[in-house]
Amino acid sequence: DTAVSQTPKYLVTQMGNDKSIKCEQNLGHDTMYWYKQDSKKFLKIMFSYNNKELIINETVPNRFSPKSPDKAHLNLHINSLELGDSAVYFCASSPRTGGLNTEAFFGQGTRLTVV
């Protein structure tokens, strides 16, 4: 039973389109995240949500809009896709936002290719 699952796994789309990536966790965690892994494989935080509330927006363009309908789901919607958005996007979750024992668990990633 997958702990953090995201769909789709692969996404190929044209410039200018709007697309969404879905994420669900069944770990009962309070906090969820989106990370971006660029072509150089460097992982960087995009957003953090705690109990459906946005707590971090790491200077991400406002074409990216996360939505958390409940604490088990965090979706990422991207408007007007650009070539530079091509990357692997990872969803993650952890028991809480800070302090001890905040082990993070990651999904399998969504490889987005903008053509």
Next chain:
Amino acid sequence: KQEVTQIPAALSVPEGENLVLNCSFTDSAIYNLQWFRQDPGKGLTSLLLIQSSQREQTSGRLNASLDKSSGRSTLYIAASQPGDSATYLCAVPPGGYNKLIFGAGTRLAVHP
């Protein structure tokens, strides 16, 4: 600003060797440090979480140590196997909250 560095960037070894992967961070005010493994085209698998109050954490052939004061952690892999081939990433939560700062990873290849 927290920065995480991993050395070496890549490592190729014959099967059976004991390995040490290094991770350093600039701000010692951390609650924990986490080691991950990433296989090509796959997600991240959590290997070990070591708390700031701990010096070591072990799981099977893996042993992670943490020296907060010097801003360093090492991941020791005993008796390496080809199945250990992957990229190993370390990450810390700056100030303990809200996100992880990752190193660039060590790409490990273990050949038979």
